[in-house]
Amino acid sequence: MTAALDRVNPVVRLLAALAFAVILVISVDVVSAGTALLLGAVLLTIAGVRPRALGIRIVPLLLAAPLAALTIALYGAPSGAVLAEWGFVHVTAGSLALAAATFLRILAIGVCGVGLLAGIDATRLADGLAQVLHLPSRFVLGALAAFRLFGLLGEDWRALALARRARGVADRGRLRRFAGQAFALLVLSVRRGGVLATAMEARGFGGPGGRTWARPSVLGLPDLVLVVVTAGVLGVAIAAAVALGTWNPGGVAGV
Template identity: 75%
Template sequence: MTAVAERTADRRRTTPLERTNPVVRLLASLAFAVVLVLSVDVVSAGVALVLGGVLLLAAGAGGRRLALRMLPVVVAAPLAALTIALYGQESGRVLLAWGFVRVSDGSLALAAATLLRILAIGVCGIGLLGGIDATRLADGLAQLLRLPARFVLGALAAFRLFGLLGEDWRALGLARRARGIADDKRLRRLAGQAFGLLVLAVRRGGALATAMEARGFDGPGGRTWARPSRLGGADAVLVLATALVLAAAVGAALAAGTWNPVSGG
């Protein structure tokens, strides 16, 4: 049964990115974040943004889905860059001076680098982590990275129940409105409803913990897994492509002389 289920799931994963192990995708996104944080320069962030975006599109991330998931980052990145441009470290020519606002060549360059770095980290991170199946990720974390099964399964259960919070919030709102206690004093109503949601979540968590303990989730001895987590050729390709993109980004910055380590200011 397990083998048949695995083959059926593999056929459903049509894109190369979906066929990779979620753990490899998680580690690849962390690698992008770490390397891009090491330096604040336009070249490395720009190269990582372009090559990383091309890699994700070629792997089947989906341009429309990626664009929709990137909307919060696209909104936040210019705001962060604007703050850096207005209040960042001053160097070079001063283009605008007004109170605490001092826009210079250095602050503009730093703002552009910050903008590209946020976009690059967002594109690579969201593109790699978007659409990951939580169950497959938990299987990989426990089997490949050898994380404690109790922690992994507890986190998976919490993630599965997270989607119920919205439904509970709506149900609480309707119940309070039916009882006539949701017509005035909006702030007080929201505080009371939030407390009710907290109580409901704690009760559900306790019931879930009891059910998991009754089913032997915390039992002694070795644990078996219904879905084995393995690494394949798609994972090797993703690791190699990530290494090449990051090497190209760092190499281009070093060749252009723009590599600016964070520790060196």
């Protein structure tokens, strides 16, 4: 997605995104989530991530975050001053604080995670998982092959639709046509997976002994820079929350 992040090992980018998710889940408070969101967005922009492209990728989050916040504001644990009450709905100062923290936390995790992971080359990630994290090569290569074939599902679906329409199969009834076509796609996917497994086994994938890799995956200065920046952003977010007294692991912030 960007030249700056492309120089970073995909494994480091994955671990950095996981670090944001883990740290921001520990405490539900506005300060840490807001600080991480602001600093993360600024640094991703400096790294070359285009705000428009990032905004398009996080459209589902922009829809889900307000809905989650609204649900918590109406049905969250009541605490503090009661602002509105009707049946099962209890809007209190505590529920509003929790809703705001949840809203910012979802956006912070999503923006930082999508910004770091978008554009990762699947082959480079597989090389890193096997060589840097030393995951089993059978698992890594199988996952890579499945990921590569996943993009063919859309093409297979369109081809099946055209073929069935040409034969006049299931011209009526959308549910019946969808069910039949979905089953046909499942059968096609299973057959293709079997052929791929046979081909990979014939070429020595998953065989005994050590394995060599055509593309070495190493760590360098860009990886260290990303680790330091991620630690700095999360450290500043935690320090700001602690300084303002909102850091409350496992609790409701601001209550």
